[in-house]
């Protein structure tokens with residue numbers, strides 16, 4: 001019923017929904033009335049119903065990259081492209097499964113309580129970069145959202161980013177610069193900065209792995225297991241950087257959306273933070289969609305899709321539709337590329353919100369003045 005959609009929801013489409021003030025009524029209508037459809041204006045198939053979202057993510061011909069374009073053209077031939085091309089997130093089959101099989105248990109074994117402790121310690125390291133304030137200013141909140149989860153993850157992995165505040169902020173800045181270069185909205189300067197960041201991160205990680213990784217952290221065992229499985233060392237190194245990159249924007253979004261939720265629901269301020277974060281991951285998720293690319297002509301959800309077609313998979317629509325059999329955080333994906341860092345991400349987001357509140361960040365005040373950062377997939381507030 002396209003007419004109904006147009007009549008009720010003017011000025012919103014599946015891409016602008018990501019940063020719309022309240023996209024959820026629109027998503028719910030899509031999931032209920034058009035669970036899988038072709039959007040000719042955007043040149044995309046759109047999957048919105050939970051069954052359709054799960055079917056696309058499980059389909060063997062639906063790939064994470066266009067088969068002829070393993071690396072986005074803007075990054076190809078740069079250090080950022082070389083790093084990107086090795087990420088399990090961006091590969092299928094033999095280039096994906098063996099390393100993921102090692103990363104899943106490694107991340108699952110991290111105790112959320114230990115992750116929260118590391119985040120508390122890293123927050124005290126970052127304090128050195130803050131002037132004394134009664135209430136934390138919005139600019140500091142934004143900086144911490146992008147720094148604290150990443151440096152805490154580095155600490156969990158035993159990487160030496162934690163020595164001092166300057167080093168921690170610089171590392172987090174480089175991770176964010178590499179993450180930003182992957183966006184389809186990235187301009188030439190952002191792509192150039194991403195290539196520089198990939199070089200910086202590569203050099204930093206190589207020197208860390210050569211000497212200063214914590215012996216009691218999970219990385220030495222990962223390296224041994226990877227070597228025994230015949231996985232090349234460069235792929236392991238790229239994917240360790242990849243963990244920090246994956247943690248960056250999405251966890252900033254989860255923590256930021258949790259601050260917004262707390263600001264809008266002041267009476268729920270006493271609710272355990274872990275529960276609030278889990279709820280936000282379902283109700284106002286940081287990753288709203290992901291894409292798949294058809295490797296062959298295929299029947300998809302009863303439609304004939306062609307090799308080369310793109311499917312926009314609306315994780316957030318499946319999540320809010322009320323049509324799924326189980327309530328789950330679709331924002332972490334599903335099927336063979338599902339996020340292995342989901343529990344850790346929620347622990348780090350909760351620890352970040354808790355550290356910010358302890359330093360005077362005021363959710364109600366933050367929720368009164370913010371915009372969403374420009375993005376076609378991630379919903380991340382920028383506080384003003």
Ligand code: HEM
Nearest residue numbers: 088089246247250251254287290331332333337339341345
């Ligand atoms: C709120 C935070 C996070 C969200 C919402 C999130 C979401 C996702 C999603 C949707 C995917 C699947 C992408 C797709 O199939 O198209 C994914 C993959 C992945 N995530 Fe996360 N993620 C988060 C945090 C993290 C963290 C903290 C880590 C690392 C510790 C991590 C590591 C990964 C990796 C390695 C993959 C690739 C898995 C594969 O290709 O098989 N993520 N994530």
